Amino acid sequence: MSEQMWWRGAVIYQIYPRSFNDANHDGIGDLPGIIAKLDYIASLGVDAIWISPFFKSPMKDFGYDISDYRDIDPIFGTLADFDELVVKAHALGIKIMIDQVLSHTSDQHQWFLESREDQDNDKSDWYVWADAKADGTAPNNWLSIFGGTGWTWEPRRQQYYLHNFLSSQPDLNFHNPEVRQAVLDNVEFWLKRGVDGFRLDAINFCFHDAQLRDNPAKPKELRQSIGFDEKNPYAYQYHYYNNTQDENLGFIESIRALLDKYPGTVALGEISSEDSLKTMAEYTQGDHRLHMGYSFDLLTDNFTAGYIKQVVSSLESRVSDGWPCWSISNHDVQRVVSRWGGYQQGEFAKMLFAMIASLRGSVCSYQGEELGLTEADIAYEDIQDPYGITFWPQFKGRDGCRTPHPWHKEQVNAGFSQAKPWLPVPAEHADKAVDVQETQVDSILNSYRHFNQWRKKHPSLLYGDIELLDCPEPILAFTRSYQDETLVVCFNLSDKAQQLTLSSLQMNEQQITALTEHQLVTASIEADKLLLPAFASFYGKLSS
Incomplete structure (x- = not known):
């Protein structure tokens, strides 16, 4: 670790x-x-x-x-x-x-304030500028996440600038x-x-x-x-x-x-x-x-x-x-x-x-x-x-x-x-x-x-590999494995109690030691069944 x-x-x-x-x-x-x-x-x-x-x-x-x-x-x-x-x-x-x-x-950044002045200044190519189409419309059909066109006209340069977000958030030209x-x-x-x-x-x-x-x-x-x-x-x-x-x-x-x-x-x-x-x-x-x-x-x-x-x-x-x-x-x-x-x-x-x-x-x-x-x-x-x-x-x-x-x-x-x-x-x-x-x-x-x-006490949860297990809704189950530790982890994502047979996970109760030393474990094993109350979590350590 x-x-x-x-x-x-x-x-x-x-x-x-x-x-x-x-x-x-x-x-x-x-x-x-x-x-x-x-x-x-x-x-x-x-x-x-x-x-x-x-x-x-x-x-x-x-x-x-x-x-x-x-x-x-x-x-x-x-x-x-x-x-x-x-x-x-x-x-x-x-x-x-x-x-x-x-x-x-921001459009208030000094780089943009300089870039927008004309097409020949030291920062003229630091943002994404483009000429209008022949009819004066935006250079292409790109849109802003916040609604509407992704282009705004700048009269000083007689060009449009690109903004994927707000018009006050001009995009830098990373090709430069x-x-x-x-x-x-x-x-x-x-x-x-x-x-x-x-x-x-x-x-x-x-x-x-x-x-x-x-x-x-x-x-x-x-x-x-x-x-x-x-x-x-x-x-x-x-x-x-x-x-x-x-x-x-x-x-x-x-x-x-x-x-x-x-x-x-x-x-x-x-x-x-x-x-x-x-x-x-x-x-x-x-x-x-x-x-x-x-x-x-x-x-x-x-x-x-x-x-x-x-x-x-x-x-x-x-x-x-x-x-x-x-x-x-x-x-x-x-x-x-x-x-x-x-x-x-x-x-x-x-x-x-x-x-x-x-x-x-x-x-x-x-x-x-x-x-x-x-x-x-x-x-x-x-x-x-x-x-x-x-x-x-x-x-x-x-x-x-x-x-x-x-x-x-x-x-x-x-x-x-x-x-x-x-x-x-x-x-x-x-x-x-x-x-x-x-x-x-x-x-x-x-x-x-x-x-x-x-x-933090379980390296398998911090660094381990994951293998998803085949379970019916609403149960999410997987194993986490690191070095000599393998944990089986199950969650009931619903507000109704669920149960799962261990055999369906290709396991049996002799192979699993329930980890109950933390507050979240509300599930339990009875015979071949894993009982999961509403919104329950289960952690068990698998023996080799």
């Missing part, structure tokens, strides 16, 4: 800084707020924290539109605060990962080697400040098709794709040309070469393509590309044992030497207990984390997941997300998963801030506050902590 890199099998706790803890009481969370809660984070038993963007930004997309990659936005603090955060986290044994948003900048080097220099700035790794936002969007070919239309029956449905015209196309270009592999290898100069650092890529699992396999291949990748395949509404098994088996068949990182919640999707459980709570939330943390790979766990927080219902007048404002009321945006973390039930704003928070704190979240769950031995919070500590 000592030979394994720290990130293999790690639990990475995602912090959305605007909503974690507000130290200066202006209604927005900040870096000093994170520092104040490092002991809490350490108590969770996680290995690292990933902090969503805190860089200088006009906040049109809440930090994913960066105007200065080398400084902290004043609403979050200072570079000195960040340095203090790194030192104190490391003293507690917590690694620090930060977001890097490389494919695009000067851009690639400047981006790598920004990444190295943070390596020199002691970060342990990066979550690379939309990393497959860096390169575009240099010929600007139109994306082909997608048939209506296929428009229900991951993250986008037919309510969003983005789903009307196969996105073959505006992202995931072959040239991007070379840039990824450059990122890895840079990180290799800083031993122990890691790159985790966010991947959303037409075939995300295929792209994930390519991007994590060998020891010269990304260390880990994660896709949106388990961030959908599809919650069946069969679907999870399909995703895992598809990835395992493609990723020979790569390493996955699993996520069932983040700042962009509905909270998992609402998305998958229809607001089921309690044992359901406990089982979900155990399930995702038992698959082969590492885990990204989003803040509030350890409390079992549900999706918040945000009134239209309180919506901040530009995505939600555009698509209301069919889609309410991402604010429902971004509400402030509840710390103290009886305090104003559940202890997040003394000022009015940037998003409201739902009353039902205050009931799940940290101080409430701390005192409950069997709370979701304490179960989360207990499981993380227990998991």
